[in-house]
Amino acid sequence: MGPMELNSSHVSPVLTESVAVNKSRLGIHSSLLPYSQQDSSSPLSPAAGKLSRTGSRKSAAGNIDDVRFNGWLDAMKASSPPRKKILKGSVINTLLPSSNIEYDNNEDYHSLTVDYPSAIECFGNIIGRAKNKRVAVFLDYDGTLSPIVDDPDCAFMSDPMRETVGSVGRCFPTAIISGRSRDNVYDLVKLTELYYAGSHGMDIIGPPLRHNNNDVSTNNLPNCVNSTDHQGNQITLFQPATQFLPIIDEVFRTLVEITKDIRGAKVENHKFCVSVHYRNVEENNWTIIGQRVHDVLKNYPGLRSTHGRKVLEIRPVIDWNKGKAVLFLLESLDLNDKDDVFPIYIGDDKTDEDAFKILRESNRGCGILVSSVMKESSASYSLRDPNQVMEFLQLLLNWNHKRETKHFNKQIKVKV
Incomplete structure (x- = not known):
């Protein structure tokens, strides 16, 4: 199906301010090519690009x-990891009425927090780093917003989680970056306030690309198409693997x-x-x-x-992953100034490690691993399960509300 499938009613980005993507920085020209079309000396290159x-x-x-x-x-x-018993009385049961949920005990999670402290307990430290900065939120879906279940078709968000994520999307630029198809993850989330990146970031819908307030021709940006959705919103579809x-x-x-x-x-x-x-x-x-x-x-x-x-x-086999999808969205949203922007990425899967690594190496924002068992990660903090993800997001909303109230009161005093 061609890129103009974009004209579905599934996604309606809210933000419209954006800038042109720096192609060389993101590696859109050479690094998106199959490996055999790059350096033939690469151990991955022999015939890999066919x-x-x-x-x-x-x-x-x-x-x-x-x-x-x-x-x-x-x-x-x-x-x-092996399935363990759900904690008795755990609110995880409110997320999905199923006994087939993977969940581990507090002792396992305590071991994880030795290397990856709880993002809830360290919320003050995280927000201290975000002070006076624009926050952007990136979320995985399965295992992060919904519990891991036996049937992927039944990985539903709870209503409280949907309400929380929707509120986050109205306060901060927010994107879901999932291994699911873009349409599938939207069908599960059903929030028009967000941006969506499916197939591990290989199918991104975001704001229109602009440069110095003038539209940029997408003819010069491989695999990018500017269009509008059914609601008339300007959007850009980026699919680096259409071939x-x-x-x-x-x-x-x-x-x-x-x-x-x-x-x-x-x-x-x-x-x-x-x-x-x-x-x-x-x-x-x-x-x-x-x-x-x-x-x-x-x-x-x-x-x-x-x-x-x-x-x-x-x-x-292309040089593209969730980490580069984060960079693409940050640049598209004019949020690439690391001194002024604080991206938060929350995910539970190995594919999320590419995003954690980019944030860590660039010393910007923070990565938060969702896990109840010990594992190696490039994240800085951890959350045990989707319930704690929702709790963290609610803390973020409360902090933002206090920040906006404080700013509003200052403006009132200045006017008086």
């Missing part, structure tokens, strides 16, 4: 030693076919990536599902696999 499949299709069964040798099985286990769409669709159909005999396996097409869920697959079959995905990817060197929470993500 968009069509190569060679004949091999047996889906494959050799399970491939998965073990390449560390896939270890990665699948590492990204799939991969036919390949993604083909791989999706193949993976559906070769995993249909594995009980509990689920394959989803998120437009610019494919998710293979093994959350409901018996652990002794993880090697089989991993090997079958591995064998399919041998025929598509332009694609790669990454590991999430009990999911394999099949993505194009």
